[in-house]
Amino acid sequence: MIDFVKRIIYSIREYLILIILLLVSLSLISQNETPSLQKIKSFAFVNIAVINNIFHNIFISNNDSDEIIMLKRRNAELMLTVNKLREYAIENSEIKGMLNFTNESESDLLSANIIAKNFGNIIGNIIINRGEKDSIKVGMPVINHLGLIGIVYQTSNDFSLIRTLRNSKLKIAVEAQRSGVQGILSWEVEKLTLKNIPATYDINIGDRIITSDFSTLFPPKIPIGVVVKKENNISGLVSDIVIQPYVDFNKINNLFVKKLVISKELNEFELNLLKNIKPNE
Numbered sequence: 001m002i003d004f005v006k007r008i009i010y011s012i013r014e015y016l017i018l019i020i021l022l023l024v025s026l027s028l029i030s031q032n033e034t035p036s037l038q039k040i041k042s043f044a045f046v047n048i049a050v051i052n053n054i055f056h057n058i059f060i061s062n063n064d065s066d067e068i069i070m071l072k073r074r075n076a077e078l079m080l081t082v083n084k085l086r087e088y089a090i091e092n093s094e095i096k097g098m099l100n101f102t103n104e105s106e107s108d109l110l111s112a113n114i115i116a117k118n119f120g121n122i123i124g125n126i127i128i129n130r131g132e133k134d135s136i137k138v139g140m141p142v143i144n145h146l147g148l149i150g151i152v153y154q155t156s157n158d159f160s161l162i163r164t165l166r167n168s169k170l171k172i173a174v175e176a177q178r179s180g181v182q183g184i185l186s187w188e189v190e191k192l193t194l195k196n197i198p199a200t201y202d203i204n205i206g207d208r209i210i211t212s213d214f215s216t217l218f219p220p221k222i223p224i225g226v227v228v229k230k231e232n233n234i235s236g237l238v239s240d241i242v243i244q245p246y247v248d249f250n251k252i253n254n255l256f257v258k259k260l261v262i263s264k265e266l267n268e269f270e271l272n273l274l275k276n277i278k279p280n281e
Helices: 002-011 013-031 035-059 066-091 093-097 264-276
Strands: 109-119 124-128 141-143 148-155 160-164 172-176 182-188 191-198 208-211 223-232 238-245 254-258
Touching: 066 109, 066 141, 066 254, 124 148, 172 223, 182 238
Parallel strands: none
Antiparallel strands: 109 124, 109 254, 124 160, 141 148, 141 254, 148 160, 172 182, 172 208, 182 191, 191 238, 208 223, 223 238
16 A cells, blocks of 8 residues: 555655645745835736635625625724724723713725635635725724724735735734723734733733724724733743734634725835734734
């Protein structure tokens, strides 16, 4: 039996080598952000999106109905509003009776279907069936009724590439809602982590993590997840805080793009930051 397997492998060795080299090449290209490869990656993105959309429409019939999408939209709006209420209550108990903040408008949220997912140890991207013709722009936040999913990273006329929380290149300024402890959240192989938080800082298991007021990529107070573990380093002076996201990325099929109106200067800054950030930064 072993000899038979060896003969089979030997007979197709050229194909195996070719496949291995192609996989290595694709991996290197996906990690490379040089301008010379951007056109190739953009071309591949558009074509993959078109192919996936065709197969999605033919073979997948689990898209939510208009009524369910409307309910999810309302849930997402309520999630943002409730989180504002929670934040105001933490800052000042008297604010509970002062609800004069601006409500989230339904026009702020654009529904979209996910037509492709790509999740690995460090890469976490999804493609949606909305693009520039729907007024989608790079830098727009992406959420569902549970919390933050990611950010629009690349667009074509009909599709958009979303860089999710499970992408190691996405770094997010966040805070613990209860105590206000600040940190930078990123994906570390298999988990969301706040790294090098001083051990004396007031952050506990069960604390809610939200986007920070100091974030240059996201509006503040969007729910992200909850603290599930504190990992102390050898010295015991700092800890890595593990976060369980509210969104289950393996199950999501629909989402909302939050159509923010931001200044040209900030939009250009976010665009440059998104495209120039390196995987290990």
